[in-house]
Amino acid sequence: NAGVTQTPKFQVLKTGQSMTLQCAQDMNHNSMYWYRQDPGMGLRLIYYSASEGTTDKGEVPNGYNVSRLNKREFSLRLESAAPSQTSVYFCASATGTSASYEQYFGPGTRLTVT
Amino acid sequence: TQLLEQSPQFLSIQEGENLTVYCNSSSVFSSLQWYRQEPGEGPVLLVTVVTGGEVKKLKRLTFQFGDARKDSSLHITAAQPGDTGLYLCAGGVAYSGAGSYQLTFGKGTKLSVIP
Numbered sequence: 104n105a106g107v108t109q110t111p112k113f114q115v116l117k118t119g120q121s122m123t124l125q126c127a128q129d130m131n132h133n134s135m136y137w138y139r140q141d142p143g144m145g146l147r148l149i150y151y152s153a154s155e156g157t158t159d160k161g162e163v164p165n166g167y168n169v170s171r172l173n174k175r176e177f178s179l180r181l182e183s184a185a186p187s188q189t190s191v192y193f194c195a196s197a198t199g200t201s202a203s204y205e206q207y208f209g210p211g212t213r214l215t216v217t
Numbered sequence: 218t219q220l221l222e223q224s225p226q227f228l229s230i231q232e233g234e235n236l237t238v239y240c241n242s243s244s245v246f247s248s249l250q251w252y253r254q255e256p257g258e259g260p261v262l263l264v265t266v267v268t269g270g271e272v273k274k275l276k277r278l279t280f281q282f283g284d285a286r287k288d289s290s291l292h293i294t295a296a297q298p299g300d301t302g303l304y305l306c307a308g309g310v311a312y313s314g315a316g317s318y319q320l321t322f323g324k325g326t327k328l329s330v331i332p
Binding site (some may be wrong): 107119134136138143144145146147148151153159161193195197199200203204206207208209210211 | 322
């Protein structure tokens with residue numbers, strides 16, 4: 104069982120370049136999330152998708168766009184990368200509510216923007 | 218914006234010692250979760266607490282949710298090198314309008330257990 108997969112694992116971009124981070128889950132979860140993790144900042148929510156066909160902004164959406172392609176896939180796009188977007192990006196999917204809620208995370212994409 | 222303050226930020230202890238990590242907020246959460254993250258990997262859920270005052274034990278780890286559901290603690294007894302990692306607390310809130318349940322994460326406690 105693959106769980107949550109992310110591609111690529113590592114990426115180096117020059118300022119102004121664009122790229123799409125891919126995420127897929129095979130657990131039939133409705134909700135999917137994109138986070139970024141920076142030293143000393145914890146995990147911050149970029150965008151989320153409560154269900155197929157819907158997306159909403161999180162805490163730090165500026166400079167990003169997302170697409171919920173289908174129930175399995177949720178992609179994150181950087182249209183014009185900036186050095187401030189250097190970070191580790193995690194995708195997660197989730198099931199349940201309250202007591203049964205659990206987010207499953209992918210292994211992350213380490214992005215460096217020079 | 219709901220904030221979760223975690224302390225300490227860093228903790229380095231000898232094998233066999235006990236430790237407690239704290240997670241505090243001024244907001245009430247529907248649930249409080251603790252995750253553990255190892256280098257190069259995504260966080261993995263350890264436990265979810267839902268009821269105020271609830272205590273859950275996972276081997277040498279004891280988790281407690283505050284009576285007012287605003288704070289939580291993680292206590293590790295007789296720490297081992299395998300406990301080394303980043304511990305994250307996360308408060309859960311339901312957003313009925315969006316039909317979604319979201320987590321607000323603390324900044325984490327980086328624990329090093331020295332053999």
